[in-house]
Amino acid sequence: MQSYDMVVVGSGPAGQKAAVQAAKLSKRVAIIEKSPQLGGTSLNTGTLPSKTLKDTIEYIHGLGRRGLHQLGAELTRQLTLPDLMTRKDLVIKTEVAVITDQLQRNGIEVIHGTAGFVDPHILRVVRSDGHVDQVRASTIVLATGSRPRRPAEIPFDDLIVCDSDSFLRTAKNPAGIIVIGGGIIGTEYASMLAAFGISVVLIDRRTHLLRFLDQEIAQALDSQMQQNGVVMRLGQEHLDISMNESGYPMVRLQDGETVTADMMLYTMGRIGNTEALNLAAIGLLTDRQGQLTVNAQYQTAVPHIYATGDVIGFPALAATAMEQGRLAACHAFHVSDAQGIKVIPYGIYSIPEVSMIGKTEEELATDNVPYATGRAFFREMARGHISGDLHGLLKVIFHRDTHTLLGVHIIGPGATELIHIGQSILTYGGTVEYFVHNIFNYPTMAECYRTAALDGLNRLQHHPRPNWAI
Structure with a gap:
């Protein structure tokens, strides 16, 4: 059994920074990652790919703002949504290489497999080939991230009806799309797809977008999204989601309206990735969203076990996750000058x-x-x-x-x-x-x-x- 000063479960932003900070303090560190590719949700299906997609669309959309309407329109006619995904794949590949190199330079061992607790200091790791290892650590950081919520009543097929992960793998080039959920993810996708020329209907039971924003800014965003072609159906509960005879998604709304489009993107909520950790073995509990509770130092109820990033919920930003991971490692190894997060900038990558x-x-x-x-x-x-x-x-x-x-x-x-x-x-x-x-x-x-x-x-x-x- 290998022993480490710190084992980090998850290689997303929080896990990376926790591991690197510990390594900089001359600790022996390992990262356990269940996926074949490093980077977690942020790199592979979340922050980076969606922002790369937005950046590409923003460039094309910006041609019109600069008086080059004909060129922008011509590019939009020639390009498809799968075409835009190609650049996203290239950026991901490059960033994975950067992260891999950083971990190697800092002497951090990467173990590919699914981790679960045996006791508070030992993790059982099941590798993809079925081989089982055990590792021991003085400190453990849980940075397992989150995934989209997928209610049983939504007819997901990950081709026509997608969540925010599967949408990034789509081979479809829709003329119209329904976005369910007016939170940050739904707003970002609705705005960027409309800017690309796709007909978008955004449905949410809340009457206003992004209530945590300054209301003058939120109203300006609402107005500009509508100018770009987003049809808002706010204050509307979706009563039923089904497929019509042509195989397209159909949403029946509270006011009796039925909305149909080529595709549907469901973006209502995320769930913490904790079910494989066997938390019962160490007496830790999660909330209904699979999230862990931590103190100001990111310690769970078991003091040497920390949790950072999406798995602890709000604010669930890549930027804050990085700092949470670093601060957890500093606290674990008694770095007295570690400063807590003071003021957080929020970024919404809408158009x-x-x-x-x-x-x-x-x-x-x-x-x-x-x-x-x-x-x-x-x-x-x-x-x-x-x-x-x-x-x-x-x-x-x-x-x-x-x-x-x-x-x-x-x-x-x-x-x-x-x-x-x-x-x-x-x-x-x-x-x-x-x-x-x-x-x-x-x-x-x-x-x-x-x-x-x-x-x-x-x-x-x-x-x-x-x-x-x-």
């Missing part, structure tokens, strides 16, 4: 992109915090006209009295990159004056920060004592 950090107007109003806002519209920026990105918006929110930055909310191309400027100022308690007193390259979209700060401060000067917001 257009949305990103946010800090508080929304709605949250501040509820908490009775006096605040002011400043806005910069992409149409005001020279760079916006160069790139044709005229419908975006960057909003800063700051304390009315101290001018401390409280939140940044962006919609528009490049939002997920642009947010990090605001993140730096917000994390270290800066004020909006930073944006006024510093020079930004011209022409860039980063200038939006200066314009938004000036807008907010000028309005504050002219209206010094508003009730709450300006």
Whole structure:
């Protein structure tokens, strides 16, 4: 039986960073991965492939914004959805090679197989050829990720009726698609497929998209998605999903409407990958979604067993998973200068992109915090006209009295990159004056920060004592 200082179960973002951090601390580390290919859901069926698909569609869609409508339309006519998947496969292959090299350089052993607990320090590993091993570890990190929820009443065939994993393997080139679920995944796919010219109907029982967003930004996203061709059926429960006589999915809605399309994508919820771990052997329980509960240091109820990433639920982002994995390893090996996650940027890779950090107007109003806002519209920026990105918006929110930055909310191309400027100022308690007193390259979209700060401060000067917001 091989013994290690740390064994990590799962090679997604959380597992990779936990393993590498432990290796950097001169620990003997192994990763157990059940799939033949490293990278977990994030690399193979989640974050990376869907964002690669979005990037390709965004490029084609952007030709129209730049006045090259004929070229964009011609490309859309020539390309099929499976054509776009080809680039996704190439990016995945390249990233797997990068991860494999990183693990090898750090001396991390990779064991391919399915892991389950024998006792709190021993894992039984069943390899794909049926061979069974056991490994012992002083510390164990569970980073097994999640998978799409697949209710029994949905007629999945992974060709016409897909979840977000199987959709990325589709060989279909639909003219129309029904997306069930208006969360982040459903919104991203609905927006990008509509931008590619596919007829999209988005169905969700909630009356508003992405309620955690600042509502001004959420409403702008809703409007732009509809302009790009997404038909919204919000506030609608789907009562029945079946296949019609032609073999196409048919959805009967609460209001009596029936929606039919070539394909259906079901994106309502995810389940933690914990059932193979034999958690009963160590006395750990999961919730109904298969997720584990951890403390602030990512420890489970068994202190030397940590859990990170999607398997612990919210926020279930690749970026936060990476940091959770690193912090778990730091805590396990008593690295005293490890800092907890302070403020998390959220990125939604829709078309257009949305990103946010800090508080929304709605949250501040509820908490009775006096605040002011400043806005910069992409149409005001020279760079916006160069790139044709005229419908975006960057909003800063700051304390009315101290001018401390409280939140940044962006919609528009490049939002997920642009947010990090605001993140730096917000994390270290800066004020909006930073944006006024510093020079930004011209022409860039980063200038939006200066314009938004000036807008907010000028309005504050002219209206010094508003009730709450300006």
